[in-house]
Amino acid sequence: xxxxxxxxxxxxxxxxxxxxxxxxxxxxxxxxxxxxxxxxxxxxxxxxxxxxxxxxxxxxxxxxxxxxxxxxxxxxxxxxxxxxxxxxxxxxxxxxxxxxxxxxxxxxxxxxxxxxxxxxxxxxxxxxxxxxxxxxxxxxxxxxxxxxxxxxxxxxxxxxxxxxxxxxxxxxxxxxxxxxxxxxxxxxxxxxxxxxxxxxxxxxxxxxxxxxxxxxxxxxxxxxxxxxxxxxxxxxxxx
Amino acid sequence: xxxxxxxxxxxxxxxxxxxxxxxxxxxxxxxxxxxxxxxxxxxxxxxxxxxxxxxxxxxxxxxxxxxxxxxxxxxxxxxxxxxxxxxxxxxxxxxxxxxxxxxxxxxxxxxxxxxxxxxxxxxxxxxxxxxxxxxxxxxxxxxxxxxxxxxxxxxxxxxxxxxxxxxxxxxxxxxxxxxxxxxxxxxxxxxxxxxxxxxxxxxxxxxxxxxxxxxxxxxxxxxxxxxxxxxxxxxxxxx
Numbered sequence: 388x389x390x391x392x393x394x395x396x397x398x399x400x401x402x403x404x405x406x407x408x409x410x411x412x413x414x415x416x417x418x419x420x421x422x423x424x425x426x427x428x429x430x431x432x433x434x435x436x437x438x439x440x441x442x443x444x445x446x447x448x449x450x451x452x453x454x455x456x457x458x459x460x461x462x463x464x465x466x467x468x469x470x471x472x473x474x475x476x477x478x479x480x481x482x483x484x485x486x487x488x489x490x491x492x493x494x495x496x497x498x499x500x501x502x503x504x505x506x507x508x509x510x511x512x513x514x515x516x517x518x519x520x521x522x523x524x525x526x527x528x529x530x531x532x533x534x535x536x537x538x539x540x541x542x543x544x545x546x547x548x549x550x551x552x553x554x555x556x557x558x559x560x561x562x563x564x565x566x567x568x569x570x571x572x573x574x575x576x577x578x579x580x581x582x583x584x585x586x587x588x589x590x591x592x593x594x595x596x597x598x599x600x601x602x603x604x605x606x607x608x609x610x611x612x613x614x615x616x617x618x619x620x621x622x623x624x625x626x
Numbered sequence: 627x628x629x630x631x632x633x634x635x636x637x638x639x640x641x642x643x644x645x646x647x648x649x650x651x652x653x654x655x656x657x658x659x660x661x662x663x664x665x666x667x668x669x670x671x672x673x674x675x676x677x678x679x680x681x682x683x684x685x686x687x688x689x690x691x692x693x694x695x696x697x698x699x700x701x702x703x704x705x706x707x708x709x710x711x712x713x714x715x716x717x718x719x720x721x722x723x724x725x726x727x728x729x730x731x732x733x734x735x736x737x738x739x740x741x742x743x744x745x746x747x748x749x750x751x752x753x754x755x756x757x758x759x760x761x762x763x764x765x766x767x768x769x770x771x772x773x774x775x776x777x778x779x780x781x782x783x784x785x786x787x788x789x790x791x792x793x794x795x796x797x798x799x800x801x802x803x804x805x806x807x808x809x810x811x812x813x814x815x816x817x818x819x820x821x822x823x824x825x826x827x828x829x830x831x832x833x834x835x836x837x838x839x840x841x842x843x844x845x846x847x848x849x850x851x852x853x854x855x856x857x858x859x860x861x862x863x864x865x
Contacts, residue, residue, distance in 0.1 A: 456843050458841075480849055480852075483844070483846060483849050484849070484853065485841070523846075524843045524844045524846075525842070525843055525844050526843065561860075561865075562865075563860070601865050602724070602865035603694055603695040603764070603864075604695055604722055604723070604724055604764055605762065605763045605764050606722050606723075606763070607762075607763075610723070610852070613719075613849070613852050613853065613856070614723065614859075614865065615856075617852070617853035618856055618860045618865065620841060620853075621801065621857045621860070624800075625841050626841035626853065626857065
């Protein structure tokens with residue numbers, strides 16, 4: 388069944404607007420009475436189409452249930468900004484793997500160094516990629532993509548979480564020793580191409596982060612988040 | 627220290643030829659007496675350069691030791707042929723993650739359907755990608771890329787391994803229930819975009835394969851091998 392994300396849900400009534408409305412009527416050629424799945428905040432609404440126009444598709448809710456596709460943890464990926472379009476790739480994979488939120492972070496070894504305003508221009512595109520990946524992988528909750536964080540903001544944000552993990556190229560404990568379990572909010576920090584400098588690693592550790600090693604081989608900065616998120620999802624029973 | 631793969635090792639003498647020889651002399655501007663690491667079959671040879679020409683760099687071995695970067699399992703990825711250049715991407719990531727061998731497989735739902743001869747033309751490029759990824763990730767053993775296998779050949783090849791795992795989109799047991807441990811030879815079969823058809827899944831299971839589920843979300847065919855290999859490497863103490 389076609390799957391859409393929409394937060395405009397009022398009791399038993401759902402209003403889908405924008406490109407999705409056009410998509411339902413034109414590309415998918417759906418008709419009055421057809422059923423679609425509308426997802427919002429991890430809930431799946433089985434819905435029947437009542438009216439269709441290019442501007443709005445209105446639906447009535449036939450039933451709703453928490454999605455079984457969402458992970459039982461709240462995993463936030465703090466990703467140091469990589470070069471080129473690698474962040475787009477990472478966001479797509481993070482969505483498939485069940486990550487809840489991706490926070491791009493500017494660290495000292497990032498080669499790409501936009502200011503926050505410059506980065507904001509990319510957010511729309513990144514969020515569209517997250518949306519498409521969420522639809523395709525059967526998510527019921529949109530992956531949130533935040534504006535660019537400084538390293539200090541990243542540390543403060545991670546402090547609000549139950550588990551603070553930093554994958555460090557100079558090594559650390561195994562993910563299985565980090566005490567992960569279902570229900571936790573977990574922050575996962577991954578470096579850019581050059582990894583982290585010593586000062587950042589010290590600051591992270593003194594701020595309460597646990598340094599994690601991902602084995603002896605050197606992983607590219609776009610491979611590390613996929614590997615780490617996969618292992619976390621596995622250890623918490625989600626994969 | 628620069629890292630090269632070479633199997634032409636005679637006692638204490640190593641002869642590096644081809645593009646690597648030119649690379650050492652021209653791009654890296656190395657000199658007589660400089661040290662390099664030569665890797666062959668999982669062994670690292672600390673070596674000193676004796677002569678340099680565009681055709682050959684000869685070295686003497688100063689010391690050798692099994693690499694600490696190779697995984698303690700022998701993991702072969704049997705990958706159903708994906709569309710476009712995704713196989714190149716999968717091979718690069720497999721090399722980083724410590725996979726020993728990648729065997730492309732033609733399954734019923736592969737969209738790209740070259741014959742074996744047609745696929746052989748791509749092997750050189752795929753092997754070059756594997757070589758570069760091995761160098762960059764610090765491997766000491768080259769990832770082997772085999773010619774295209776039929777599904778039946780894949781099944782027979784997997785039967786020679788201690789563990790035969792097939793990731794199935796309709797679900798299976800968790801990787802942690804598959805009894806994986808250090809020292810094993812493990813075959814991992816991953817589908818193409820459309821997954822496997824029912825007949826293939828039945829044949830695989832009746833041939834002794836264990837069906838593995840990778841969670842509720844739908845992973846793209848290039849994400850599944852990375853996630854599965856990461857979890858296998860984690861469960862066997864390699865990541």
